[in-house]
Amino acid sequence: MKYLDEYRDASSARKFAEAIRRITTRPHRIMEICGGQTHAILRFGIDEFLPPQISLIHGPGCPVCVTPVEMIDKALEIAAMPDVIFCSFGDMLRVPGSNHDLFHVKSQGGGVRMVYSPLDAVQLASENPERRVVFFAVGFETTAPVNALAVVQAKKRGLTNFFMLVSHVLVPPAVETILGSPNNRVQGLLAAGHVCAIMGCKDYEPIAKRYRVPIVVTGFEPVDILQGIFQCVKQLEEGRAEVENPYARCVKSEGNASARSLITKVFQVVPRTWRGIGEIPKSGLGLREEFACFDAELEFQTSKCPEVQSNACIAGLVLQGIKKPEQCSEFGTSCLPDRPLGAPMVSAEGACAAYYRYRKRRDLS
Amino acid sequence: MCLAIPGKVLTIEGDDPITRIAQVQFGGITKRVSLACVPDVAVDQYVLVHAGLAISVIDNAEAQRVFEYLERIDELTELSGETS
Ligand code: SF4
Numbered sequence: 001m002k003y004l005d006e007y008r009d010a011s012s013a014r015k016f017a018e019a020i021r022r023i024t025t026r027p028h029r030i031m032e033i034c035g036g037q038t039h040a041i042l043r044f045g046i047d048e049f050l051p052p053q054i055s056l057i058h059g060p061g062c063p064v065c066v067t068p069v070e071m072i073d074k075a076l077e078i079a080a081m082p083d084v085i086f087c088s089f090g091d092m093l094r095v096p097g098s099n100h101d102l103f104h105v106k107s108q109g110g111g112v113r114m115v116y117s118p119l120d121a122v123q124l125a126s127e128n129p130e131r132r133v134v135f136f137a138v139g140f141e142t143t144a145p146v147n148a149l150a151v152v153q154a155k156k157r158g159l160t161n162f163f164m165l166v167s168h169v170l171v172p173p174a175v176e177t178i179l180g181s182p183n184n185r186v187q188g189l190l191a192a193g194h195v196c197a198i199m200g201c202k203d204y205e206p207i208a209k210r211y212r213v214p215i216v217v218t219g220f221e222p223v224d225i226l227q228g229i230f231q232c233v234k235q236l237e238e239g240r241a242e243v244e245n246p247y248a249r250c251v252k253s254e255g256n257a258s259a260r261s262l263i264t265k266v267f268q269v270v271p272r273t274w275r276g277i278g279e280i281p282k283s284g285l286g287l288r289e290e291f292a293c294f295d296a297e298l299e300f301q302t303s304k305c306p307e308v309q310s311n312a313c314i315a316g317l318v319l320q321g322i323k324k325p326e327q328c329s330e331f332g333t334s335c336l337p338d339r340p341l342g343a344p345m346v347s348a349e350g351a352c353a354a355y356y357r358y359r360k361r362r363d364l365s
Numbered sequence: 366m367c368l369a370i371p372g373k374v375l376t377i378e379g380d381d382p383i384t385r386i387a388q389v390q391f392g393g394i395t396k397r398v399s400l401a402c403v404p405d406v407a408v409d410q411y412v413l414v415h416a417g418l419a420i421s422v423i424d425n426a427e428a429q430r431v432f433e434y435l436e437r438i439d440e441l442t443e444l445s446g447e448t449s
Pocket of ligand 1: 312313314315318325328329330331332335336340341342343344345352
């Protein structure tokens with residue numbers, strides 16, 4: 001496929017890997033923020049091409065992984081209501097709440113549907129006027145415009161049975177929390193290309209300056225990721241800390257203006273709790289007052305029960321790049337993709353699931 | 366979750382920016398995709414699609430630049446600046 005295959009070309013990837021080896025003179029720790037990149041790194045074995053001085057730290061960029069248990073519990077309670085069709089992206093269905101997951105609700109006869117797009121949920125609402133249709137809006141800046149568009153379309157169609165359970169998160173505040181932490185180990189960052197496709201690169205300039213870290217906007221294919229690492233290492237070796245954008249085929253430095261104006265029309269910045277990290281001020285999006293009639297949290301009264309999480313799960317440390325999944329005592333023993341103890345084992349983009357899927361298999365072979 | 370995939374715009378329907386739709390081809394399959402965030406896209410261009418919404422028009426000149434960069438990789442591995 002055009003714009004895909006050429007960026008998976010093995011000889012181009014090898015050239016970048018060799019170039020990285022040539023310029024690396026000392027240890028560097030680089031964080032890829034996005035879980036999609038973590039998945040690609042493990043899937044293509046990119047970290048094994050790198051010189052031993054370079055360690056990749058896996059960031060918090062998996063929205064499924066950082067959605068708090070309390071929010072999952074709310075989703076479970078709403079989804080079990082008899083007149084509700086509860087729609088979600090596929091990877092949210094298996095995230096464990098305090099007691100069970102959305103799949104369980106579905107197996108008990110709950111109206112749980114996996115959809116490809118929130119726009120499909122709007123369509124379902126208009127086809128099922130006697131049901132209340134709820135979409136579980138999780139995601140980063142990449143997903144915010146399509147979720148905003150769904151609300152705008154629902155309003156335009158005069159729907160009164162469409163609602164959103166919003167747990168949106170924003171990348172830059174989380175990055176600052178990690179870089180500003182006394183435990184921070186990150187020296188360079190690969191910024192998530194598709195988040196930047198929406199928001200542009202300008203937000204990262206003050207961050208690069210303040211924390212003296214190079215930030216390279218990076219795509220998702222092996223050649224893109226290796227180029228991102230190369231440019232990041234080159235900056236580290238040269239003592240520079242700048243924002244660079246080699247993923248310019250998809251990312252304009254100002255981002256996507258139409259997408260950004262959709263986001264600001266529908267959402268406002270709110271504090272948000274990140275699973276494993278805690279509350280981060282100004283790190284999420286919630287519906288604006290004029291769209292409050294679509295807010296599932298106002299429409300549905302849910303009980304506030306204390307959340308139960310596995311004590312042994314070190315998801316918080318994994319999400320901040322302080323520990324690797326293999327350092328968790330439960331990894332691959334009591335925590336497995338089909339019975340996960342924590343969210344990073346659930347989503348394909350979670351670091352624990354990526355390690356289990358690609359590392360474990362290789363260890364066995 | 367932030368996965369987005371490049372596809373080719375085959376046809377465009379509608380004028381209202383909020384409901385404008387395209388048929389977009391990804392390898393063998395074709396999907397309906399909202400064009401609400403790429404108002405200037407034309408048929409035959411490639412868009413990056415996330416959850417049913419085109420979020421960016423792919424810039425072909427920039428797409429080539431990765432390989433131009435790679436051609437210069439030998440000179441690029443000569444580091445400059447304050448190495449320690
Ligand atoms: S392996 Fe399982 S228990 Fe351990 S940190 Fe990952 S999700 Fe949590």
